[in-house]
Amino acid sequence: MENKDYKLGTKVVMKKKHPCGGDTWEIIRLGADIKIKCCTCSHTVFIPRIELNKKIKKILEDVN
DSSP, rough: SSSOOOOOOOEEEEESSOSOOOOOEEEEEEESSEEETTTTOOOOOOEHHHHHHHHHEEEEEEOO
C-alpha cells in the first residue's frame, strides 16, 4: 500500500498480529503520525504514516 488517504474510523488489517491475537485496527487520529486502536483489546498506538503504509495488509472498510 502506498500513499493511501485514510479517514477516521477506517478499519485496517496489519501484516503482524498484536500480542493480544488481533490483527484488525481502527484509525482514530490522523496527521503526520496516525493513532490506531486494536479492535480486540482497545490498545492504542501512535505510528508514523510512512511506517503504517508499509505494515498494512488490507483495508477492511472505509467509513463515510
